Amino acid sequence: MFANKYLLKQNRLTLIAQPPDADLGISVVIPCFREPHILQTLESLTRCDLPLQKVEVTVLINHSEVAPDEIKKYNQNSKTEVDSWISKNNSEEISFFAVGPVELQKKWAGVGLARKSGMDEALRRFNLLEKPNGIIVSLDADTLVAKNYLIEIERHFARFPKNVGATISFQHQTEGLGEKQLKGILLYEKYLLYYKNALRFIGYPNPLFTVGSAFAVTADGYLKRGGMTRRQAGEDFYFLQTLAQTGTVGEITTTTVFPSARESDRIPFGTGPAIAKWMNDETDLTQTYNFQAFVDLKLFFDQIENLFRIEREGFFELIEKLPAAICQFIKTDNFWTEIKDLNQNCSNIESFKTRFFHKFNAFKILKFMNFGHELFYEKVDLDQQFIKLQKHERH
Secondary structure: OOOHHHHHHHOOOOOOOOOOOOOEEEEEEEEEOOOOOHHHHHHHHHOOOOOOOEEEEEEEEEEEOOOOHHHHHHHHHHHHHHHHHHHHHOOOOEEEEEEEEEEEOOOOOOHHHHHHHHHHHHHHHHHHOOOOOOEEEEOOOOOEEOOOHHHHHHHHHHHOOOOOEEEEEEOOOOOOOOHHHHHHHHHHHHHHHHHHHHHHHOOOOOOOOOOOOOEEEEHHHHHHHOOOOOOOOOHHHHHHHHHOOOOOEEEEEEEEEEOOOOOOOOOOOOHHHHHHHHHOOOOOOOEEOOHHHHHHHHHHHOOHHHHOOOOHHHHHHHHHOOOHHHHHHHHHOOOHHHHHHHHHHOOOHHHHHHHHHHHOOHHHHHHHHHHHHHHOOOOEEHHHHHHHHHHHHHO
8 A cells, every 4th residue: 555654654543433435536634623613614515516536524623632621621512513513414425524632742732733633544544545646635624615616626636637736726704804804814815925926936936825724635745745744833834835846736726715814823823823913913914025035036046057066166256246135145044055965966957956946945935035134125015015026027
């Protein structure tokens, strides 16, 4: 079986005793921690047009092993509620499972480990069926989906069988939001679009939206990536960016996921904390990274071919001619050692170009943005930077 080695290494308990249906093709995984609206998410899935393959939905109710009794009780009530709902809504085409409450090791407890536990179980079930092309879908317990959600996911991977994964278009729920919260979530979405398009502008090969409730991955792609990270926040960002280094991550734009726009303090960064800080006047979502920082970084990326087989002296001569922020960051980051390593291990320019972005990846770009805005740039108006980017894209 294709995933035996990985699953043995994880040493995980079987979460679903019932054997998978032989025609299973899509497994939707939903971490659930103190979620008041999980049934709305499940109802949303039952309204979907059904794909050709069978679908499983796993709700992984979870909390830390040291969680307060009130959270444990809440989650136990959620399990009872979801079990009752499942007893009335399971069908031959789409099966629902409520797992837990699972107690997560306190060191790692959080959405990353919960998502990993559910996705590992989905992999285990596809492994039993010998289906490396089975599709594992990541969703959240406060999220709704469009009616064509399941069939469009299936169609995408049928059309692009070599994709290791795919992001899914999203639009945050806005119904019932107050004026300030509505403005905040629209600004946050605009920032995400600005940042993604700016990555494409500078020549970064994997400009992706990284939203935990809006992506899918093949069982084989999940395995190649080494599974989901246990990070307590940003697990979606880290997973998708490193997944893109193993193969092509496509983009499903023919359907939509609708995440919540609620405030949250469960994780240190992401949509919930950004909206909470906006509502408490602790951050200004109208301000963003200066577009000039992306322009300057593009000047460096435009030099990639000149970095192939470059000597140390030539490298530092080259970066001295670049804008001060880039030059200073590359020196501070000691990026020469990574260029030296690339040149020692890449026999041709094509492999050098590909592996360059494994070194100067999305994490390093973000590190540069934060470094540059501490010392060289000022954060500026989001709308103005968006217009600047659009003008550059047209030229």
